[in-house]
Amino acid sequence: MTNKIAPAPKAGILDIAPYVGGKSKIDGVAEPIKLSSNENALGCSARAIEAYEKAKEKLFRYPDGHAAPLRAAVAQYHGLEPERLVFGNGSDEVFALLNQVYLEAGDNIVTGEHGFLAYRISALACQAEVKLAEEPDQRVSIDALLDLVDDRTKIVYISNPANPTGTWNTPEELADLRARLAPSILLVIDEAYAEFVDEPTWATAFPLARGADNVIVTRTFSKIHGLAGLRIGFGYCPVDVIAAIDRIRLPFNANLPAQFAAVAALEDTVHIEASRQQILNWHPRLRQAIAGMGFDIRKGIGNFVLIYFRDAEEAARANEFLMSQGLIVRHVANYGLPQALRITIGKDAENEAFLEALSRFAATR
Ligand SMILES: Cc1ncc(COP(=O)(O)O)c(C=O)c1O
Incomplete structure (x- = not known):
């Protein structure tokens, strides 16, 4: 007799539309x-390729689980505190880690209706709800986001500038959002496209994050540095957030060639x-x-x-x-x-x- 009861994914997994x-x-x-x-x-960068070639000799080694050289290079390049950085297998992994750490079944994230899909997929995997705020003129509205925030909201995600709309929010709008958001709710500002901006009404949210216990800024090496295939990105987070993420982050999540190449990429101005x-x-x-x-x-x-x-x-x-x-x-x-x-x-x-x-x-x- 064959047993017809197959292993079943947990509730909701098969309802998630696969990322294409x-x-x-x-x-x-x-x-x-x-x-x-x-x-x-x-x-x-040719220098990143050279560093990648050098990494070949070290492939039998585990990567540095703390990404120390890369941490130092990013901290110096962006003027950030090294202890506030977490590296991921692309910034996508940083979103997934945040969702895993903060979302229980029945919680929710809030983001714009045209927002980047990666935030949503890993939130759904945590059996959380995804609340999509209307974007009048295809631009994130702070009021519309805040209207959806409730007592089960754990994270608000914004990409700034936004993909695919290319619209953006000003530093004043983001400061306003943060001021009106309960301090127990995380605000994640995804700046994947920051380096392509030449627009006086846009500015990085690193300073906003520096002064707050609930603001995170993410960046990636996939865009301006052209290292999408290597998968490396980072989050600039409050230290308490880092301490929580580090409990579940796989110890070698940022791979060795990626760490080597990313350091070299930052040097190639x-x-x-x-x-x-x-x-x-x-x-x-x-x-x-x-x-x-x-x-x-x-x-x-x-x-x-x-x-x-x-x-x-x-x-x-x-x-x-x-x-x-x-x-x-x-x-x-x-x-x-x-x-x-x-x-x-x-x-x-x-x-x-x-x-x-x-x-x-x-x-x-
Ligand atoms: C808004 C946004 N955030 C993040 C990413 C993903 O970055 P990563 O390659 O670091 O996972 C992308 C990639 O397309 C993106 O458009």
Whole structure:
């Protein structure tokens, strides 16, 4: 007799929609232009590659569980207290650790309706509820977030600048949010795209976090440093938060080649500046060209642009058309924006190719 009772995942796990990353292949196209995952158009620093090569000799060793050299390098680069840093397998892992530490079944997180999906997935895995605040004009509203906060809210997440909308909140808004939030609720400000900002009404929340016991700022090496494949990011947290996270953080969560390469990446200020300039040069050029073709495109920050089409059907058609031209962009329906496509800013030739393809699509409208 066979036993038909199979192991069952805990309640809620199979209700979670799996994360779908940016596509990287098109059938029949040998080398598509991939503009779907907000990776660094210029790749990573040659110095980071050199450090990665050096790490090869050490692969039989466990990584430094405290990430001491990287901790010192990040602290110095950003002017932060080293003891307030926690490193993760990408900043995604920092969100997951925070959720695991603070959320019990029945608790909730609050975030914007178009907010980054990683916050939600690991919260659902903790059997917590995800409350999505309306974003008028696709921008996080502090009032709308606060309206959803209740006595089971444990964490409020904001990405600033936001992906995929490219909108942002000012330091005054974030200070206001923090002032109106109970001190027992964590405020996590995800600054994955901080280095691409050239906007006087945006500022890092490191100073806000420094003076607060409930504010965390996260950063990643996946964007400006071009190390998405190595998986390394960090959180700047109150020491009590670090003490709690360190109880459950797997001891070697930040891998050895990633730690080596990240230290070297921080030293390569030339590559950092070139990566930033690539975005700052192309952002307005793309916006202007795309608007000139009659599409709705708004001011935004980050290494991507978001195009709003007439409706979801047109966005899907544009996506298919671009694929037929060898271009992979991101249809962001799962971010609550079915009428939009997000395009990562690429190398010069890639951006030119995208504009040409989009103008051919525009001609079919
Ligand atoms: C808003 C936002 N936060 C965090 C991340 C993920 O960063 P990491 O690669 O460090 O996990 C991304 C990546 O796309 C992002 O868009």
